[in-house]
Amino acid sequence: MEDAQDLDTARAVRQGVLRLARRLRGARSAHALSPAKVGVLGYLFRHGSGSPGEIAAADGHRPQALTKVFAELEADLLITRAPNEHDGRGAVLELTDRGAQALKDDMRERDAWLATALGALTGTEAGLLRLAGPLLERLADQPAAPRPPERQPAGEEA
Numbered sequence: 001m002e003d004a005q006d007l008d009t010a011r012a013v014r015q016g017v018l019r020l021a022r023r024l025r026g027a028r029s030a031h032a033l034s035p036a037k038v039g040v041l042g043y044l045f046r047h048g049s050g051s052p053g054e055i056a057a058a059d060g061h062r063p064q065a066l067t068k069v070f071a072e073l074e075a076d077l078l079i080t081r082a083p084n085e086h087d088g089r090g091a092v093l094e095l096t097d098r099g100a101q102a103l104k105d106d107m108r109e110r111d112a113w114l115a116t117a118l119g120a121l122t123g124t125e126a127g128l129l130r131l132a133g134p135l136l137e138r139l140a141d142q143p144a145a146p147r148p149p150e151r152q153p154a155g156e157e158a
Helices: 004-026 035-047 052-058 063-075 097-118 123-140
Strands: 079-083 091-095
Touching: 004 097, 004 123, 035 052, 035 063, 035 079, 035 091, 035 097, 052 063, 052 091, 063 079, 091 097
Parallel strands: none
Antiparallel strands: 079 091
16 A cells, blocks of 8 residues: 555656646647557557557557547558568557658657756756656556446445
């Protein structure tokens, strides 16, 4: 069970990450990739390839929710789709060179804003964030906690 200090830390990290995410979204230009497309391209950049199910699960989605995103990325030649050698019904998606460049171009604007914002910090504060980046990545890779069962309204049985 979490102690009070763990919960305080969790709240502080959540609040900071959410506020920073909103600021970074605001630093995106009108022609930027959608967050869903960035999520797919980012997954493929980090992992090399993946099935639609693996990619969707990494962001807590179902593959059907990303079907249109996958099709658009493939039509724009940002990803390729090949049959899964182990499962003839499935597919394996891979990032193309063009997709990697599109992702880098999209991130450049936000990186520029963040680099400017980091300039307002002390050297020690910026160093702490340099250390925190990989830790936040590790946290993001943790499996989702099981959801508690839905509560039944009073008087109803499950």
